[in-house]
Amino acid sequence: MTVMTERAGQMPVEEFERIARLVERESDAVRLEFTNGRIGFKGMTDGDHAEIIRWLQKRCKQARPDLWLYAGGEIGILVGEYRNGRAKPGALLAPDKAFAGAGDWADPAPVLMTVEVTSYDWDTDRRDREEKPAGYAAAGIPVFPLIDRGHGTVTAHSEPTPGGYGFRQVADFGMKLMVPGPVSVELDTEELKNYIR
Template identity: 60%
Template sequence: MTVMAQHTAQMSVEEFEELAAHVAKRFDAVRLEFINGRVGIKGMTDGNHSEVIRWLQECFLMAMAGTGLWLYGGGELGLRIEKYRKGRALPDAVLAPRGTFTGKGDWAETAGVVMTVEVTSYDADTHRRDREEKPAGYADAGIPFYLLIDRDDCSVTLYSDPAPGDGYRSTVKKAFGAKLSLPEPLGVELDTEELKQYVG
């Protein structure tokens, strides 16, 4: 991985997109991201990871009825993030108006995206990717909210008030089992008790 990171430091976004398309065609279980000038691998998720996304979709399904917003899940939706849209991320879920991504191709602009969601995986670069680089990249792109469901320390963190170049100015962190209120336009209270089942 170190050799790959050193080699790809000079990779252009166009070269990355070509590489990512090639990998996606050849390997079903592997997708690539390009964040902070580095190529990262987003592999298969475990069953508990999938259950966290299912839980979150259920939480939003009733609360978002009639709002026109939808929680897209599955980590298949690519977004152009970071300054000047030089990064490419595959969030675990994205909250946006229905139809936002129609005809957008593999890497969509973030216009209209209300929130991105990441669920930590048990791999070596989770800390750097999910807790440092992605919040900075999502804030640079002006995405109003970033929700991190952290299975390592059993917490949920809502990042808000993005300041491009400076990250998110506000964070609210709660332990699994607590309730986390997401402000308008989300207007959802997440009861995170169920998340205790999906650790490990």
């Protein structure tokens, strides 16, 4: 669920961070994000979501042992134009220990790839298919795969610009997809067919 709060057009980032600390201290069941002046609430992920992240961790570790796929909201990052947004990706790929000493919302500079797995909620279209790619591209994150359970596809976004990603490759579940550099990992998506409704 997303709640829109407007104050002179947009909620101040500092106010969001204060609210996020309070809510997340009280509940493990919700993660807060901030994009386009709106607080986004992400609920608990389901078992299939967790299995998709496990599948991707295994593929990344085999192909790129020099990197680590941080999973499910472990790291919050600054996103969007001028880093005014705050996101907790489904997973992100970065060098080992890249976030040592980082606060609640880390600089995205070491991030090579963010990953989102769509949910089955009413807000996934706007959040995962529109706002997240725009925010990650504006932050300069080189690669953004969207694992879309609703469409049965993996879309690898690359070539970030301030206006969005300039290149997209789409593969239906069951096909192979080469995630472009600097990640350079081939994904055989056959297993993903097991994790959709």
